[in-house]
Amino acid sequence: MNYQQEKPYVTWFLLIFTIGIFAAETLSGGSQNINTLLTFGAKTNNLVQEGQWWRLITPMFIHIGVLHIMMNGFTIFYVGQILEPMVGHVRFLFIYFLSGITGNLASFAFGSSNTISAGASTSLFGLFAAFLALAVIYKENRFLAELGKSFLGLIVINLILDLTMSGIDIWGHIGGAxxxxxxxxxLGLPGIKRPKVIFRVLAMVSVVAISYFMYTKGMIVYG
Incomplete structure (x- = not known):
């Protein structure tokens, strides 16, 4: 199958679904209302520690304020238009979800216990970093190499900005990346037998091991 001819259906679904959640937040009390955010599944470390594990997943669909949803919505659309046709629908969705979860786990393990966290940026940093991974795997491909450099720069610039701005969950961004x-x-690219199976397995084992470590650390620190 030629994924270059595929439409980014998953990107469109994620964007429409996320906007729909934001509209529901707005109608239910406001997207900047703490009670509304918590009702819709925003993350606070103490609630995760109490057993509400789904708050490591739901925050990637919740946004705080119009500017937040506009910035992340545009980024979902822009990056998804490029990455999804390259890697395919299932791979793209897998990267999006696992990046969001690892980002929220990093926030849980290393972030402030009283901060409310929400937003698709954990997943978006994962999408940025996926380009870097493809550039590493297929370094002989000039197009992927240039994309990798561009998105590496985007990651670095955004992390530097995170350090200068208040209210930004930098750990979520690092974990997502x-x-x-x-x-x-x-995962690599579909139809190409690279990287080798052993490297694929090691990468997934690393994701599981890092995620388990962060979850355990969060439970110890905040338990």
Whole structure:
């Protein structure tokens, strides 16, 4: 199958679904209302520690304010238009979800216990890092190499900005990038037998091991 001819259906679904959740937040009390955010599944470490594990998943669909949803919505659309046709629908969705989860786990393990976290940026940093993974695997491909450099620069610039701005969950971004890079290494491009199976397995095992470590650390620190 030629994925270059595929439409980015998953990207469109994620964007429409995320906008729909934001609309529901707005109608239910406001996207900046703490109670509304918690009701819809925003993450606070103490609630995860109490057993509400789904808050490591749901935050990637929740946004705080119009600017937040506009920025992340545009990025989902822009990056998805490029990456999904390259890797395929299933791979793209897998990267998006696992990056979001690893990002939220990093926030849980290393972030502030009282901060409310929400937003698709954990997943988006994973998508950025997936380009870097593809550039590493297929380094002889000039197009992928240039994409990898561009998105590496985007990751670095955004992390530097995170350090200068308040209210930004930098650990979520770092965790999402790590998850996206490892999942990108594990999956590669469809129809190409690279990287070798052993490297794919090691990358996925690393994702599981890192995720388990972060979850355990969060439970110890905040338990």
């Amino acid at each position: 790590i998850g996206g890079f490892l999942v990108g290494l594990a």
